[in-house]
Amino acid sequence: MKRFFPQKTENRKQKTQAVCLILVLMAWLLACACGRAPLGPPQKARVTQVVDGDTLILAGGVRVRLLGIDAPEMERDGRAAEFLAHKAKAYLAQLTEGKEVRLEYGPLRYDHYGRLLAHIFLADNTLVEAALLRQGLARVYFHPPNLSYREVLLAAQTEAMDAGRGVWQKALNQNETFYLANRNTLRFHRPNCPLAEKIAPANRGKFTSLKEAYLEGFSPCRSCKP
Template structure:
């Protein structure tokens, strides 16, 4: 009996330690100085580390052989106004880095506001979740719905080459033009049809980077 009780207590202790460690891992925080703003969703810290804002995509600025998107420079300017030369707080969840090695983080100002959320609410960025989800997905999606309904920023501009419908992928949370090769590859079970781009974005789906719906 004593042995069983001892094992039970040990199990509870180990589970508690694991749970606390998981919380610390999922919500690692640190304060950093922003040296430079690259664009609307990427910054460079004091020692050169690049940080990509988690859960959002801003319009692209011209880069190499790619032309920029509408409001790309405006989003970059707004990001600079918010964070350049300032101390900010980074919050990370379970997805620490992207495929380019950049840190993924939610960026908070000293007054407690989340920069990711501000940019989305002002129509300076799209919500864009990964398959693993996002710790602040509800907040970001609420901000995007508000921006869409108010017609702010990117939502004040008519879509380029609007389609009669758009094809979403429930698994990847991406949506495509009907002619997009990536959209055609998805299984029927993951397929969902949206009547408009704003309908897809209101449900938390993100634009395909290839067909740019």
């Protein structure tokens, strides 16, 4: 004998399933709103320590490398500190230490040392890297694909270069007749640098002066140190 169930029973079952689904969705949204499982690196954080002119540490121990710049190196492994290294560190500390900052990221978020790569903004929206460049306490150091604020940073560097501030008191002393450039990496090299020999013809360029290279946003090779 066939059994016939009332239509109301089926409707009640569907309504119950719908209510359960809504409750599950609401619970998930509430968990997200409460921040139980934050995703990705921080958007805002307090700076607890400055390591050097382009590296700082956030609350919780996260080490951050500032994007788009390279400050003079501190003393390490028996090597003396580079020109104005301590001044660059002190200025970065003056700007950021103990303060809450905002962080912005590019496509590449970590370097090969495991440091977080970020642009740092103060409460008044000052771009910290540009402030360092404007004082001549760093040089641009672009690393594709992280090229946000490229024009802003390059303009800040050019201002310091034209005024002869900071590192630009010495950085334009030239001892080569020309320099070879890699358009892919945005680095320039001495003519006899082994890395220059490996530049693909399509990426190879040439600068007749250091100033020309810096004005185009290129940075010196870390190996041959032009």
